[in-house]
Amino acid sequence: MLPVDRRQFLQTVSSIAAGAATGTLLSPLAQGQDASRSQAAVETPFLFGLVTYQWGKDWDLPTLIENCEAAGARGVELRTTHAHAVEPSLSSAEREAVRQRFANSNVELVGIGSNERFDNPDPAVVRQAIEASKEFIRLSHDVGGTGVKVKPDRFHPSVPREKTIEQIGRALAELGEYGAGYGQEIRLEVHGQCAELPTIKAIIDVADHDNVRVCWNSNAQDLQGQGLESNFNLVRPHFGSTLHVRELDTKDYPMDKLFELLVKSNYGGWMLLEASSQPEDRVAALTEQTRLFHQMLAAAQA
Numbered sequence: 001m002l003p004v005d006r007r008q009f010l011q012t013v014s015s016i017a018a019g020a021a022t023g024t025l026l027s028p029l030a031q032g033q034d035a036s037r038s039q040a041a042v043e044t045p046f047l048f049g050l051v052t053y054q055w056g057k058d059w060d061l062p063t064l065i066e067n068c069e070a071a072g073a074r075g076v077e078l079r080t081t082h083a084h085a086v087e088p089s090l091s092s093a094e095r096e097a098v099r100q101r102f103a104n105s106n107v108e109l110v111g112i113g114s115n116e117r118f119d120n121p122d123p124a125v126v127r128q129a130i131e132a133s134k135e136f137i138r139l140s141h142d143v144g145g146t147g148v149k150v151k152p153d154r155f156h157p158s159v160p161r162e163k164t165i166e167q168i169g170r171a172l173a174e175l176g177e178y179g180a181g182y183g184q185e186i187r188l189e190v191h192g193q194c195a196e197l198p199t200i201k202a203i204i205d206v207a208d209h210d211n212v213r214v215c216w217n218s219n220a221q222d223l224q225g226q227g228l229e230s231n232f233n234l235v236r237p238h239f240g241s242t243l244h245v246r247e248l249d250t251k252d253y254p255m256d257k258l259f260e261l262l263v264k265s266n267y268g269g270w271m272l273l274e275a276s277s278q279p280e281d282r283v284a285a286l287t288e289q290t291r292l293f294h295q296m297l298a299a300a301q302a
Contacts, residue, residue, distance in 0.1 A: 045301075046267050048293040049075030049110055051244060051274040055282045057082040061101060068107045071286035077149065077242065077272050079113040080136070086112070086143060088135040095142040102144055110242060110270050111145040111187065112136050117153035118171035119164055119194070126171060133175050137184045146241060147185030149215055150175070152194035152203055165199065169206025176209035185240050190217040196224065197231040204238050213240025217274075218253055228254055232261050241269040247277060248292040259300035 050056055050073045056064050061084040068076055078086045086098055102109045114136045116129045136148045152168045155161050175186045186209075190200050200214060214235045216222075222231050243262075248255050262271075271293065279285035 044294075044297060046262060046297075047074050047270050048290055049073050049077070049108070049270050049272045050286065051077045051113060051272045052079045052082055052084065053113070053274050053276075054278075055273075055275050055286060056084070059083055061086065061098065065101065065105045065107050067283045067286070069105060071283055072290040073107070073273075073286055075108040075110040075270050075272070077110045077113045077270075078145075080115060086139070088132075088139050090139065090143075092142070095139065099142070099144040109143060109145045110272065111147040111149065111185070112140040112143075113149045115151065117151040117192075118168045119153040119156070121156050121159050126167065130171050130174060133186075134178055137175070137179045137182050140184050141182040146183070147187050147213075148179065149187040149189050149242070151189050151191045152200070153191060154193035161199075165202050166206055168194070169203045169208075172203065172207040172212045173209050176207060176211040180211045186212045187215040187240050187242055188212060189215045189244065190219060190221075190235075195219045195221040197222065197234050198225075201234050201238075204235070214238040215240065216243035218243075218245045218255075218258065220252075223253075228257055229261060232258075236261075236265050239267065239269070242272055243267075243269065244272050244274040247273070247275050248289055248296060256296060256299065259296045263297070263300040 050068060052059070052064065056067070056076070057079065059067060064076065064084050068074075078084055080087060090098070098109075114133060116133045116136070118126050118129055120126055120129070133148060133150055140146070140148050150172070155164050172186060172188060179186045188200065188203065188207075190197070194200065194203065195217065204212060204214060216232075216235070216239065222228050225231065245255065245258070246253060273286070273289055275285070275289070277285075
């Protein structure tokens with residue numbers, strides 16, 4: 001498939017940054033891809049889905065889609081290296097088969113969750129990560145996703161923090177430009193030693209590209225400094241189509257407050273569950289998380 005029109009795509013990304021909530025089932029970036037299927041009549045400003053980091057790691061693709069449908073999860077971010085095997089090694093025919101499998105289901109492929117990071121002091125390692133990320137961008141485009149998640153990761157004792165921030169930001173700028181040509185958002189997960197929100201803001205400022213967006217990750221660092229609301233507001237203008245949450249009934253994170261902030265700021269993308277617990281029945285657990293999502297969203301809207 002041919003890359004998409006870069007200018008049109010960046011205009012779409014800018015509309016996400018403006019935080020316009022459409023109340024439809026589809027995130028703004030996905031509206032041009034399969035709107036007739038996904039825009040079912042569910043009145044909700046943002047959507048609930050699954051990151052396959054733990055709960056879906058050993059499900060093949062048919063099982064993953066079937067389980068998400070059963071649980072009411074409307075979208076999925078596919079973590080690389082896991083059993084669903086949506087990887088850059090897929091042939092063109094295999095990529096089309098993945099696209100069609102999602103198109104024929106009630107689950108939307110939100111994007112690819114890569115494990116690429118750009119903090120290493122070795123320029124050759126960083127270049128390798130950038131080129132691998134470009135492969136994931138092409139893969140996500142081909143299978144019907146709308147973006148690729150990447151990580152900033154950590155700081156190294158022998159390297160000034162400012163240099164690492166600059167290095168990560170420049171790598172993201174290159175990927176933002178490349179991804180725009182394929183209609184793929186670059187989603188910087190708030191992760192690792194870089195998870196403090198002022199650090200993420202500094203990286204985004206260096207990247208300085210409309211197609212490089214923040215993927216909120218519901219970390220303990222969100223509560224540091226002046227607290228959740230202050231940190232949220234610092235990076236909210238840079239949110240993209242996805243954010244990650246832990247189990248919604250976790251006791252050590254103010255999920256109810258996060259819902260309120262998202263509703264108040266007209267967030268219109270995907271809330272994706274990145275669960276790490278080990279329930280005996282993951283489908284039942286995901287069903288319960290879906291129920292909690294709708295309950296908490298209704299409370300925040302009220």
